[in-house]
Amino acid sequence: MTRKPPANPPADGGAQSPAAPPAGEPAAEGAAASPLDEKFAIPVGAVASPVPGGKSPVKQIVQDKTPPAPKAAADDGDDEDDEDDDDDEELVVFTAREAAGALATIAHFVRPILPNYRKMIAIVMFGVVVETLFNVIMPLSLKFLIDDALGEEDFQELYKILSILAIAGVITSIVAVWYERWDARLAASVITDVRNRLFEHVQRLPAGYFARTKRGETLSRFSIDMAAFENVVEIFANTAMLPLLELVAGIILMLFLNWQLAVVALLIFPITLIGPRILTPKAVQANYEQKVQEAGLLGMVQENVAAQAVVKAFSLQRKMFGFFTLRNNATRNKIAEAVFLRSMVERSVTVAVLLLHLVVLAIGAYLATKGQITVGTFVTFESAFWEVSYNIAHLMQFIPVAIQAAAAVRHMEELLDEPTPIADRAGAAVLPRITDNIAFERVTFSYEGAEQPVLDNLSLKLKAGRTIAIVGPSGSGKSTLLNMILRLYQPDEGRISIDGVDVRKVTLDSLRQSMAVVFQENMLFNMSIRDNIRLGKEGATDEEVVEAAKKAEIHRYIMSLPDKYDTQVGERGDTLSGGQRQRLAIARAIVRDPSVLLLDEATSALDQTTEAAINKTLLKLARGRTMIFSTHRLTSVVEMDEIIVISGGQAIERGSHKELLAKNGVYRKLWDDQKNRGYDDDEDDDDEDDDDEE
Numbered sequence: 105m106t107r108k109p110p111a112n113p114p115a116d117g118g119a120q121s122p123a124a125p126p127a128g129e130p131a132a133e134g135a136a137a138s139p140l141d142e143k144f145a146i147p148v149g150a151v152a153s154p155v156p157g158g159k160s161p162v163k164q165i166v167q168d169k170t171p172p173a174p175k176a177a178a179d180d181g182d183d184e185d186d187e188d189d190d191d192d193e194e195l196v197v198f199t200a201r202e203a204a205g206a207l208a209t210i211a212h213f214v215r216p217i218l219p220n221y222r223k224m225i226a227i228v229m230f231g232v233v234v235e236t237l238f239n240v241i242m243p244l245s246l247k248f249l250i251d252d253a254l255g256e257e258d259f260q261e262l263y264k265i266l267s268i269l270a271i272a273g274v275i276t277s278i279v280a281v282w283y284e285r286w287d288a289r290l291a292a293s294v295i296t297d298v299r300n301r302l303f304e305h306v307q308r309l310p311a312g313y314f315a316r317t318k319r320g321e322t323l324s325r326f327s328i329d330m331a332a333f334e335n336v337v338e339i340f341a342n343t344a345m346l347p348l349l350e351l352v353a354g355i356i357l358m359l360f361l362n363w364q365l366a367v368v369a370l371l372i373f374p375i376t377l378i379g380p381r382i383l384t385p386k387a388v389q390a391n392y393e394q395k396v397q398e399a400g401l402l403g404m405v406q407e408n409v410a411a412q413a414v415v416k417a418f419s420l421q422r423k424m425f426g427f428f429t430l431r432n433n434a435t436r437n438k439i440a441e442a443v444f445l446r447s448m449v450e451r452s453v454t455v456a457v458l459l460l461h462l463v464v465l466a467i468g469a470y471l472a473t474k475g476q477i478t479v480g481t482f483v484t485f486e487s488a489f490w491e492v493s494y495n496i497a498h499l500m501q502f503i504p505v506a507i508q509a510a511a512a513v514r515h516m517e518e519l520l521d522e523p524t525p526i527a528d529r530a531g532a533a534v535l536p537r538i539t540d541n542i543a544f545e546r547v548t549f550s551y552e553g554a555e556q557p558v559l560d561n562l563s564l565k566l567k568a569g570r571t572i573a574i575v576g577p578s579g580s581g582k583s584t585l586l587n588m589i590l591r592l593y594q595p596d597e598g599r600i601s602i603d604g605v606d607v608r609k610v611t612l613d614s615l616r617q618s619m620a621v622v623f624q625e626n627m628l629f630n631m632s633i634r635d636n637i638r639l640g641k642e643g644a645t646d647e648e649v650v651e652a653a654k655k656a657e658i659h660r661y662i663m664s665l666p667d668k669y670d671t672q673v674g675e676r677g678d679t680l681s682g683g684q685r686q687r688l689a690i691a692r693a694i695v696r697d698p699s700v701l702l703l704d705e706a707t708s709a710l711d712q713t714t715e716a717a718i719n720k721t722l723l724k725l726a727r728g729r730t731m732i733f734s735t736h737r738l739t740s741v742v743e744m745d746e747i748i749v750i751s752g753g754q755a756i757e758r759g760s761h762k763e764l765l766a767k768n769g770v771y772r773k774l775w776d777d778q779k780n781r782g783y784d785d786d787e788d789d790d791d792e793d794d795d796d797e798e
């Protein structure tokens with residue numbers, strides 16, 4: 105909610121507070137260019153209630169509608185407590201232009217969703233209108249109560265008014281409960297829709313997006329941004345819609361009671377902005393300095409914790425504590441100044457509203473004594489005026505939440521605007537089982553932003569039905585080549601074909617259905633072992649799952665677990681070792697019974713014994729299908745039908761192990777290097793069934 109100065113910028117990188125001065129630069133004072141750019145400051149945490157002594161009597165009778173503060177410490181409606189909470193306040197600064205922009209952004213974002221929920225929206229609107237009407241009837245009843253019932257000592261009229269009020273109160277309460285329920289459903293549905301939309305979109309984003317975007321960035325759309333959006337959606341009805349309607353109703357009521365007095369009251373209302381206008385720049389600057397000091401303190405703590413060994417070895421504890429105290433004391437002064445100024449921004453509004461009320465009270469009392477308005481009208485007018493002031497405060501409190509949400513919405517829109525490639529061209533054919541070859545035809549490919557192409561005019565034919573190893577120095581493009589067969593990336597130039605058909609002309613689904621892949625880093629999903637293997641083939645029977653696990657040399661381990669195939673693997677398969685995850689991934693690929701098996705460093709997390717066993721199985725499995733195997737470990741490729749050496753974006757050597765050794769080229773050099781090193785780059789393997797392979 106709080107837009108912080110640059111020293112401590114918002115995690116979401118959202119709209120910057122225009123009033124937040126950059127480091128070392130004081131907040132600009134003086135008038136802004138346009139009234140729309142006038143800065144408003146809302147200390148969030150203690151809700152600015154312009155009504156001295158708390159809520160209007162009307163609100164107390166109807167319900168507690170204190171707006172939730174847009175941070176954890178929500179207001180409890182107790183103003184005394186609010187003052188005690190001042191330390192927790194944060195200053196939110198915004199301009200009218202920003203507020204309008206934020207509301208427009210959110211409206212634009214949710215507009216396409218709303219038609220799905222016409223019924224819910226109608227119910228909520230109805231409820232809000234009923235509640236608003238009651239909140240108009242309440243002060244209006246004072247007029248009749250005072251003028252007609254009490255003034256005339258007409259007890260019948262008194263009972264009549266009280267009865268109407270009681271009935272209206274009961275009906276409104278029932279309607280309020282009813283519509284709040286629908287409001288909650290509506291909010292939940294909108295949030296669910298947006299989350300679904302985001303998730304579905306992320307699923308369809310191309311591999312290039314994930315290659316260039318930090319994972320945290322995508323995740324924060326679902327966490328930080330969704331939280332801000334949820335916040336605004338959840339509080340919209342009670343903190344924006346209802347106060348807005350009540351504000352309009354209150355103004356109409358005031359105009360109805362005495363339009364001259366109403367015009368005077370509304371015309372002098374802007375005096376409430378004088379205080380914030382003078383104090384906001386000072387408060388913003390103090391707030392900024394407080395944050396800078398606090399960031400410095402945190403830095404000291406971080407440094408101290410990291411350097412504990414040095415602190416202890418040189419007995420620096422007292423010295424460090426001295427430095428810390430000095431800085432902490434300086435921070436205390438900044439906090440005190442900032443807290444004071446923040447509360448002054450709020451207090452200035454309270455005082456101005458009080459003065460305003462005194463003026464209205466004085467004029468009203470004068471008119472009443474002169475007999476120009478009745479006492480009932482005078483009291484009702486006052487009540488309506490409180491109502492208006494109160495609802496303005498509510499709306500002001502909603503704006504920081506909306507601004508925060510708008511920044512979040514913009515982030516989500518950015519993600520939704522990421523283009524998703526159209527999966528299939530019109531008339532794309534279903535890929536038949538591969539019979540002849542996979543061919544790279546003059547393929548050039550570079551990753552986005554990279555200067556050098558990874559594949560440079562590469563022409564390569566991979567014969568179907570063979571076991572083919574792709575080897576080469578690290579970074580030579582082995583994984584890229586495999587990913588391109590899967591159509592995770594498209595060539596910049598040239599084409600990849602299967603049996604002569606450009607892979608872009610077949611349906612993505614049929615292309616990927618015919619293949620299975622095992623990556624170096626194998627992600628498992630937070631589900632049972634059985635379900636993880638079954639992800640390879642929808643509807644695979646239990647027997648097929650077990651069979652695949654056996655072939656992947658993991659069945660015996662699974663059977664040693666208390667829950668066997670029903671064992672939950674935890675998030676990302678964290679409860680398993682790297683080798684176990686890899687074998688499960690191999691099982692997931694095997695169960696698919698693919699015509700092309702792609703293995704990208706798939707056995708790198710295994711020890712040599714297990715790797716040899718799996719390689720033997722894989723070679724058996726490869727019969728009748730094409731297996732393309734990228735690896736660093738040349739011992740694994742000795743028995744492959746063909747080995748292709750990739751380097752500098754080209755296939756520089758190809759042949760069987762023996763042929764390549766005889767060639768005395770790059771492969772020979774790689775082989776000798778590995779032999780001399782004794783393959784000591786193997787990772788430790790913690791598999792328990794390493795020595796009891798099946």
Ligand SMILES: Nc1ncnc2c1ncn2[C@@H]1O[C@H](COP(=O)(O)OP(=O)(O)OP(=O)(O)O)[C@@H](O)[C@H]1O
Pocket residue numbers: 315316551552554558576577578579580581582583584585736
């Ligand atoms: N997502 C990516 N974005 C940008 N560049 C990438 C990306 N993935 C790989 N590269 C670069 O492309 C080149 C080829 O990478 P690739 O992973 O295909 O090589 P590799 O031969 O499989 O490497 P290794 O043997 O180390 O796994 C490398 O220079 C790498 O830095």
